[in-house]
Amino acid sequence: MRTDYCGLIDKRFLGQTVTVKGWAHRRRDHGGVIFIDLRDREGLVQVVIDPDTPDAFATADSSRNEYVLSITGIVRERPAGTANSKMISGEIEILAKEIEVLNAAATPPFQIDDENLSENVRLTNRVIDLRRPAMQYNLRLRYRVAMLVRNYLDKQGFIDIETPMLTRSTPEGARDYLVPSRVHAGQFFALPQSPQLFKQLLMVAGFDRYYQITKCFRDEDLRADRQPEFTQIDIETSFLNEDEIMDITEGMARHVFKEAIGVDLGEFPRIAYDDAMYYYGSDKPDLRVSLKFTELTDVMKDVPFKVFSGAANMEGGRVVALRVPGGAAFSRSEIDAWTQFVGIYGAKGLAWIKVNDASQINETGLQSPIVKNLTETALKAIIERTGAQNGDIIFFGADKAKVVNEAIGALRIKIGHEKGEAGGYFVKEWKPCWVVDFPMFEYDEEGKRWNACHHPFTSPKAEHLELLKTNPGACKARAYDMVLNGWEMGGGSVRIHQADVQSIVFDALGIGEEEAQNKFGFLLDNLKFGAPPHGGLAFGLDRLVTLMTGAESIRDVIAFPKTQRAQCLLTNAPNVVDEKQLRELHLRLRQKVEGTVG
């Protein structure tokens, strides 16, 4: 029987006989003695096998990397000068008395400590990949985060209630994963995109405080940070307003960061959506970067430079500056690269001014191809409003507001990350915030209609109820996002609990009564039977843990993830199925697919 984990044996064990079980991580012969670093989930311990114990020595001699061994021996101090301060067990070693091979191992496809593996190789050999200390750490941290969330919410009176995985397809938002029914020919379940409707119904049922850490599913074309199945920390409460909900969940985030990784997040500043767009061009600002936009639209209406005046006079146009302290030293090639970069977001170019002498509002003081096409008033406004100092650079964005916000917002992050630590405008810290006062709707130019920014069950602010009918674009929602270092960690809202308000919102969204009844009837019907005021929030667990571990991809915090083509390389899922299975499900394939039977 194992007495202890390898990685936890330290000097307190000196002189004791221990039995450890684990994997031969490395084996080396040195001076007629065999050394085996034995690995288990807690780490490594060095085992010394002496020829004086001939049975153990022979077993050690025949063992290879990744053999599973049971080793009994005495803990002793390592010889002077050989201690390893990076390991808990670094000051001791085990002098083996007995070794048993619990299982042999074929040569693994790669060394456990190889750091230069393609993701393809790692995912194909995921089981071996999971032995790597980084993956062990990531999944254990993920577990710890989940348990901290559970225990925090438990103390706050929340109850985990499971909602169905096989549920109703309501085509809106993302694409559903469908599950054909065998019993009901031609009908389908859908896997949930979120438990949204069920958690609201649980509030109507009176459970008061609900949470769930649950899988959600979206059949979307995958971006780098998405998975077909992902895990959500889903929360809903009754009788609380947005401030109370934010307080509880902010407390949760602070608790988790403190207990899991020792980070004190402090109080979260709250930033109105309009301010976030105004200063950062983004509703998830990375506050580690201190650079801010400077609004210039008003002073650019009359300048000769058509790019600026055109944008300033355009409906929904915007002109902004982004001052970067010390940026006059940026090279031409750096500026060229950033010009290309903002092009990705639709910007047609990247104007700039290097401030050589801020006291000279002319082509001598301000080095730039565009200075001669700007008025003195405009130039003065630029220098004054940005607070530019000698040696700074000022970048400009001028286009439709959406393009400016996205392009200059992305540039702000990029320069901040690349240059900010040296330049003093990036702090390597955790910078959370709340973004609040979201608009209810955003206008879909193509569809010529209003869409819900959050979802159609989000409550408008009480004082904006009238705007629903007269000016939907100006109507603000009781919605909030938790943002950390430029990532959306979670988002939520106070919901509509009154059937008449829900009808008006559906009207604004152009959702007719029949459509609403067909899609959400079971919610709407139940709102009538005494729905309490309620609201909640959902966090993306995968992304939260990715941020906390510093992993490069959410795939590094999921045991068995899918590739970006939605495949599991370990099991080769999806795969073809028997014709018999399809027949039972009343289905046939549209085309014969290679490899199918029948």
Added chain:
Amino acid sequence: MRTDYCGLIDKRFLGQTVTVKGWAHRRRDHGGVIFIDLRDREGLVQVVIDPDTPDAFATADSSRNEYVLSITGIVRERPAGTANSKMISGEIEILAKEIEVLNAAATPPFQIDDENLSENVRLTNRVIDLRRPAMQYNLRLRYRVAMLVRNYLDKQGFIDIETPMLTRSTPEGARDYLVPSRVHAGQFFALPQSPQLFKQLLMVAGFDRYYQITKCFRDEDLRADRQPEFTQIDIETSFLNEDEIMDITEGMARHVFKEAIGVDLGEFPRIAYDDAMYYYGSDKPDLRVSLKFTELTDVMKDVPFKVFSGAANMEGGRVVALRVPGGAAFSRSEIDAWTQFVGIYGAKGLAWIKVNDASQINETGLQSPIVKNLTETALKAIIERTGAQNGDIIFFGADKAKVVNEAIGALRIKIGHEKGEAGGYFVKEWKPCWVVDFPMFEYDEEGKRWNACHHPFTSPKAEHLELLKTNPGACKARAYDMVLNGWEMGGGSVRIHQADVQSIVFDALGIGEEEAQNKFGFLLDNLKFGAPPHGGLAFGLDRLVTLMTGAESIRDVIAFPKTQRAQCLLTNAPNVVDEKQLRELHLRLRQKVEGTVG
């Protein structure tokens, strides 16, 4: 802001001003005063509204059942003689100062305290049904059980690791739920029947102790106690033998029962599978019933009564007695009903002897139509072996062992439950046990092949390795079931961790190398790279909580269950989907289904 939950206000609050929020459970006018029982998840509190507070009185007067109210008032003692000792708040009432209607409510489809509802009505109106105190209790107990499991396993070093929901279809055991892939035409994911292969792979990856409380899926024709999606407490460990695994999980069960419902389960007896069949005819004996089978096969070979001698001489035949103390008083119609009952299990009749005088081994002492056709030796053996006393009845089963075990096993339970409390052979207690030493294989008469009793990854006992090839039927497995009051709570095994043993077991099961590779290749491949000895267990959470709550059906411990026809009456899932959705999934329906588009 709410200051307190309704159901938790008691005499400690006397004189305090409180604000409560909840549902108007009942309203009555009495002596010019209005009484409202306000309900939240913690229970009821009585609110008194006096005409002296005219605004509050008017609001109360216009409120109907299930209105959502916010009420502020002063806690005072109830008038003498009106206290209700069944409620925490039974000694106090709130004298309302202010009432606000947070939401009106349409007349609900039924009264919350109506106990006589059909399940159909309840499931169609599930949200209202969930307001009933019994359902609130059930789901909160379910949550508490899950948290107790989590905290117990956490202390034991277990880590919750999520395994995929979208995985590979491996057609064996039950039918898979399939999920068509949009990206990979003609291919399908399957929803997991259990995380079995993944949890074994996590052991190979070195995580040492894994658990998960997770949804599993089986597309089977449903019996009363099954759901298409069900929740499993799934556990796997490395380096532990069956005794150690049983100790940990028995400790878990004891902890959960003690903390959740105050029940001390004590030590679990361990019963060998063969003994369980011998004494109870069942591998999940209900030990609350103390009745046992008496083996008679050996003494019935020569009796004139052909039913007994035929069975005794048949290959695989069995003759048993079931003595029921005091049963001579059973009526003819009771015995007739039980005769019909055993017919369900294939028994062709139900022979019996009433013991009038055990000292007279003849038709006077033993009242029964069959006595004259039994030998004196046989009759003596019956009386001696059963230990029959005057006034007892002895029932008999004689047929193939399977029929005898099922029929007389079921009779044992039925009589035990119906008559045992009065008769002294039923204790109304919690009676857990382990059933161990299961056979590896059971013979499939139709398929003429051996099937795995547990699953094909179950390890044989080390001392039975040779039997795998020579006598599979005699080979015992390192498998164990936890049984409680006749229900299988959980089952598991030590797994095969050596690839060569796995091959021999596949051989015994008639699974060829190609089939094995195709179905389980990703497990087999990884077993080669240093699999540790490992084993585990899975518990059915739904059934566990059903037992603990005393609910009639597992549907009473699931928030949103499916019917026995695998439908959700609340959301009307499954439903038809758009032709566009099918097209994207490369599918068409075999037949036009009513209601489909296109």
